Amino acid sequence: MIFYILRRILYAIPIALGVSVVCFSLVYIAPGDPLQTVMPPDATAETIEIVKHAYGFDKPIPIQYVIWLGHLLTGDLGMSIATRRPVILEVTDALANTSLLALFAVPLSFIIGYTMGAVAGCFPGRWLDRLVTGTAVVGVSLPNYWLGIVLVVFFAVEYSLLPATGMGPSGSTNFHIFEWSSARYLVLPVFTLAMIPIGILARTTRAAVAEVRNQDFVQTLRAKGLSEFAVIRHVLKNSLPQVMAVMGLQFGYLLGGSILVETVFTWPGSGFLLSKAIINRDVPVLQGTILTLSLVFVATNLVVDLLQSLVDPRIRRA
């Protein structure tokens, strides 16, 4: 058991390295000189050489990678070109804000998605099943940023019920989750973000519940004389592991894929930071954000895998 855990963790390391190579090389597939945003308007050739040397752009690429990796391991992701703050600070601040959204979106999508899927799985083929399945498909086929725009127009502008943008009257520093004045800023972004996970979870749950229901032990339980209600409880309990696994992965997806929703709501999270870094060609922030988000995703996958194998030893992936 321990060996499996160790092996799994060890296996994640080359993946993380591979991720770092991809992130690093993003700079070099980009057109144009990575140096352009740092330069004063009319820099002389001499100035350019000095700055190049200071940023280390004059060394061969593999060496630059190793140096970059070295800095990475000490937690130094460089300095943002746009704001001149350390990238690690920018990324952790932003990630904290996105995590807030994900932390609320995941349980919400679980509650709604699981309920929908369970109901559909228990009554396969009936109108309830079709309704749920239809809704789930709608959820994954709708452009979620579009839904966000529509919600803003309806709830914020037309009827002034909820705020349109941002994280609150004092931004992220004075955010009190348990006070409505701050929490109301969470409502629309969380709902928008939860849309796709609800769809995915509903479908997964439905499939899991339907599959479990068809297993032999369910017949056995009925034969033993348990009420339908108790049988359903057993079915749901057994379908949970699969669904939990998917939910765990959704958390990772939400962290990494929140860019569109955050752009619509101007939520100062990692996705928003990323889109600004792209616009400003702020290469250190671009690299740092993508790297951090992917590594968090790798870590999330690892944790989900381990938890799954702990809960159900039959599920082991080499």
Place this chain on the structure above:
Amino acid sequence: MSDIALDKPAETFDEQAAPATQVRSYWQSVFYRLRHDPVTLFFAAIVLLVVLAAIFAPLIAPFDPYKESIIARLKPFGWKDHWLGTDELGRDMLSRLIYGGRVSLLMGVVPVLIASLVGGMLGVVGGFAGGRLNTAIMRTMDVFYAFPSVLLAVAIAGAMGGGIGNGMMALTLVFIPPMCRVAETATTQIRSLDYIEAARATGAGTFKVIRYHVLGNVLGPVFVYASSLVSVSILLASGLSFLGLGVRPPTPDWGLMLSTLRQSIYVVPFVCAAPGAVIFVTSISFNLVSDGLRAAMDVRM
């Protein structure tokens, strides 16, 4: 089983059950199931409509999608022959949506196609060869799997500076790992089956074995999975355009139209919402057709 009529005792059971138990080839049974699945057929018709509209755009679009008119800006549905109104530069929305289908379908289908070919090939090769080669291929794929798809697409497209070519390349790279994995899983399953061993024992060359036995069984899952990816690709592509990383104006594209019309949402809200509705309808149609195909082809993922 409505085919079995219980009030006709003269026929034998076999005769009564004939329509449903008729021995069919695999593909015949696929079509049989599809023909009797109204939902899938309906959405397949929508897909066909969208595709045809995009192909024959010059013939069916009522106006020139690039023609601007300052006096005709931001008009609502039905204004003077503009069934879906006009955009912020006075261009006809319906025409732009029809032409926009070209770009959106292109960015939806081409990356999936290429990813299926490349990823599928890699997966078959890896799955068939097994051992070190397989591990090498799959581990490389795992690295790309480590990125959430939206993030990877945005990162690649963003780093390369946007544009339709870069957007398609980014999406292709995003889809190769999952296609590869699907193909590899299917190949590995087939490979270990006895009849492959038997074929090889009779001296059949590797390529022949792959062509006749492996491919036939791998194409099914790959095809179904690819069809489900098209809807994701359309959504991702529109997202890229929305962020400014896709096509450049004035090319009509649904995601880009959503982005530029966002500013005018207080003037003609329904016109501004139209591209989103179109993306939704196309995406859900592809999704449901893919589901139908999966059920008809009886593919277990």
Place this chain on the structure above:
Amino acid sequence: MSGKLFRLLSIAAWVAAMLCLTGGARASGVLTVAMTAGDIPVTTGTPDQGAEGLRFVGYNLYDALTLWNLQLGDKPTDIKPGLATSWHIDPNDHKRWIFELRHGVKWHDGCDFTADDVLWNMKYSADDKAPEFNPAQFAQARAYLGTYQSVEKVDDYTVAINTKVPDSLLPYEFAQVVMISPCRAKEVKYDWTQYALHPSGTGPYKFDKFVAHQRLELVPNTDYWDKNRVPKQDRLVLIPMPEASTRTAALLSGEVNWIEAPSPDAIDRLKSAGMQIVTRIYPHNWSYQLNFIKGPFTDKRVRQAANYALNRGEVKELLNGLALEEYGTVPPTLPYYGHPIEYKYDPDKAKALLKEAGCMPCKVTFAISTSGSGQMQPLPMNELVKSQMDAVGFEVTLDTMDWNALLQVTREGVDAHPEINGINVSRGSQDPFNALIRHVWTPLWAPKGANWGHYSNPEVDRLVVDILSEFDSEKRLDLLTKLHEKMNEEAVMIFVVHDVNPRALAPSVHGFVQAQNWYQDLTPVSVSP
């Protein structure tokens, strides 16, 4: 018991009543501004994020030697005394400006302002051998220090600034070079990241709070040296919101009470919600700087044809009326506007000119951006211009890029981009150097200066040198007018429209006087509850 309670309550009521009464007379309210900037402008001196940086941060935290007089709405602006009370050119040496400094000014941290501070600041901005040199500040201030050579201390309250060539317009340039506190800088041991979190200047606002990417909060400096400009709000909050529709939504939902540059299409909605829409013609131009080395625009007839091809009225309509037709780099409100040719919409004349020049069809490529400070609504506007030019015989290709990339193209100049025939970069033009000289003077060919297309004309160069050496403002005005008219006649740019600086204010915002300038004075604004 109840008697005591009653007395307590009545005292409380009385206190509350007094507070309410006096509250009405006090400065009131929180002004929350949504800027078009993509991020919060840096607080370490001359800010980034374009003109909004100076408008909202630079001139609020800091002062410069000279300041723009932003208190007049109906007259064009000029410079007035800031940290310097007067200035004059040294009669014996036209390359030496003498500035008399203001007495009794204190930095926010309590230190006194003296001539040594000016010397320190110039080292901070320009001397790369000095320990206090900040390369970021250098990059930002560079544009205004073109002719600057050195500074000397004459006495504790007088400095002399030496220039490389006679520059009569130096005081205008120095209005953009704000001074930061050497006391505070030394306190943080020149750690500029730390300084940015604790900036100290002489300006009407003091720094209070900063949340990266989200908000900057400033509070009034009650000890400000200009008693007429102590801010009348309780607090100024600045929020970056680069998307126009987001700004509109924020104002309509009450999250902010002031937005910059609302989308023209949202104006009607804003008006119907009771918002105040303020606009004013000011020196700003939205135009195309042209390629004078290669391509069709080397021929004056083609340049003029492009100008005649434009239906500027349509562009104005596209912007819901929020623009002014443009025929030169400055609007008619400036004294040196003169009598330029009004390139009124004349497609036939345009066609004839193109035919004469032998350019049919005339293929040109413009580099444009998707957004940016002062760029107004670049995509729809460019598409409209393209269709108007295409209609007379041009074949316009739009090369779209993001704002920073376009600024990079601008900095590099035409040699690095010979295939681009025009760049669409908007400019503020409130002082003669920025309005006229920097675009047409030969020594300022990019990448050395802002003359992107390498325009060169010996007559214009002579005119510029005359202007810079003419220290009599009447005579100089004549020369400036000549230069403006010459630039218009030569069609050195494709002139499209002047912006009108639109902004939308909530009904609770009072006291704002919109100046005819890129920059604005927020100090007289109050917000009623």
